[in-house]
Amino acid sequence: MSEATRQICQVSQIVADKWNPEHIWGMCRDDPTTDNCFDYDVLPRFHYDHVLSGGFVAPTMKAVEYFYSKNGVPINEDIYYDYDTRFDITNTLPEESPYVQPYVTTAKLHLNREPRFYGSVGFDKGWWYGLGRYNENDQWPINAKNGEISGPKGTYIFSMTGFFIKKRSNFHAVYNQTTYIDKPFDFxxxxxxxxxxxxxxxxxxxxxxxxxxxxxxxxxxxxxxxxxxxxxxxxxxxxxxxxxxxxxxxxxxxxxxxxxxxxxxxxxxxxxxxxxxxxxEFNGYVRGWYFLGETDAEFYKVSNYHNIKYSTYDIFWPIPKSELRVNHNLIQNLGW
Structure with missing residues (x-):
């Protein structure tokens, strides 16, 4: 395993390695019927016929932009990062693997980012290491446009933003055309x-x-x-x-x-x-790529989805009426 791939895998293993010594307090997952449910929710589909995964719990564009550039500073601060053209389409080169597939087109946003970006986020024309494939030259390719393997299928088996959460999956899990066998861990x-x-x-x-x-x-x-x-x-x-x-x-x-x-x-x-x-931070539209796009020009178009409303009263939840009756000096939180 190259150093670059080790850095990528380390990001998920810090979370998904059951015996990681960095875990101070973990939440145990012992129910065999639910152990891999969240894995199904975040994994892209790598076979057309695989109905268990779909990646419908997905990162937002805001979360994706939040990761640093390869120089370890915010992308809108990096003097060497062309922030204004980050959504433009570009061709990838062999030296950019194992981060992205070579000789394909993808968004500039996916390139020249820090290792934690590649270990946390799956994206169109990126790679997914592990899940039975441990050769850096034969990783799972993520092809997420409409009509491609990791793209939309049915009414809910897809990522609405075009991104996937790579971090919550143990790369030692096993994935094939019909089965996913997870590696349970204490979250x-x-x-x-x-x-x-x-x-x-x-x-x-x-x-x-x-x-x-x-x-x-x-x-x-x-x-x-x-x-x-x-x-x-x-x-x-x-x-x-x-x-x-x-x-x-x-x-x-x-x-x-x-x-x-x-x-x-x-x-x-x-x-x-x-x-x-x-x-x-919470108010505003959930943004992502246009997941129904079939071409680069259609897919790599930033689109607005749900409009989130978060008010001041959401910060503090309501005090139960039973508590207010016991202590008349309590004042209900703002807005409730």
């Missing part, structure tokens, strides 16, 4: 990188300005992800080269690092609520 409720980033966040909020102690714990997570440290990355590659020097700038860096490192692990909902960012 991490708390893991080591989560604690490192929480500690870095607490340090940043309690210090007047961020220092090496704050950077250290973020850099531990970044190093394992195959990226340079915060100071080096922002100094060399970001349009905001001194972003890490201020409390506000470092807060934004830590928040994005958590969003990437813990992507699709059921953490972001709670993070955004406690940061007070939920209304601005």
């Amino acid at each position: 991490p409720v708390i893991r080591l990188a989560d604690l490192y980033l929480l500690y870095a966040e607490a340090l940043n909020e309690t210090k007047d300005t961020p220092d090496n102690e704050v950077y250290e714990y973020v850099d531990l997570v970044r190093e394992r992800a195959g990226l340079k440290g915060v100071v080096e990355s922002w100094s060399n590659y970001s349009k905001i080269s001194d972003k890490y020097r201020s409390k506000e700038g470092m807060r934004a860096i830590i928040q994005q690092e958590r969003g990437i490192e813990l992507a699709f692990e059921e953490q972001r909902f709670w993070d955004l609520r406690r940061w007070g960012l939920a209304p601005q």
